[in-house]
Amino acid sequence: MSLLVGVNHVAVLTGNLDRxxxxxxxxxxxxxxxxxxxxxxxxxxxxxxxxxxxxPAEVVGNPHSAALPAMFDRGHLDHLALTAESPEAFETLRARLVACGASDGTVEDLGAFHAVWFTDPDGMRVELIVIVDAELRDVHEPRPLADSAA
Structure with a gap:
């Protein structure tokens, strides 16, 4: 049994707090x-x-407010993953991300999770996850989900 109940917060530097x-x-x-x-x-x-x-924190002149695009080459914190409340919420959020140009809507099948990647206004790559198996059976490398056409 873990002594933790989750992640409290993630601090992110941004070039524009309002954006x-x-x-x-x-x-x-x-x-x-x-x-x-x-x-x-x-x-x-x-x-x-x-x-x-x-x-989020905006520090004028901070060189770390723009994210680097290459996965595993982004520094100490590589990316953020957010969990959708339900499959329906996942689809709603996926559609919003596509509508605002932050994602192409492609869904990856990771076994116990489905994921869609997006880029936020600072260029940070972020993953939106929906849990499809809470027991986390059959976690595997990303595979395209057959019915994820945007």
Whole structure:
């Protein structure tokens, strides 16, 4: 039994806090629960679940606010994965990501998960996941899902 109940928050540097908030609120309906401007930086907290948040921070002139595109060459934190509440929510979010040009909508079958990748306004590659087997049986390398035409 784990002594943890999940990930509390992920802090992400952004080049434009308002753009970040607009994207994640607009696509995922995330509520902004905190926002502050200090002399050194601006930051906010967006609720992703009952006990989890995204914590974007805008630091003027910070060279790390734009993401690198190549997987496993992005630095200490390679990517973020968000979990959809249900298969229906996954399809709604996938359609929104395609509509705003953040994803081509291709769904990968990972066995216990299905995933669609998108690029946020700062160029960060992010994965949207829906769990299809909570027991995590048959986790495997990504394969195209046959019926995922966008």
């Amino acid at each position: 970040f908030i607009d994207f994640y609120h607009g696509v995922f309906d995330l509520d902004v629960v905190f926002s502050e401007t200090t002399p050194a930086f601006r930051h906010a907290i967006l609720r992703t679940g009952p006990h989890s948040w995204l914590h």
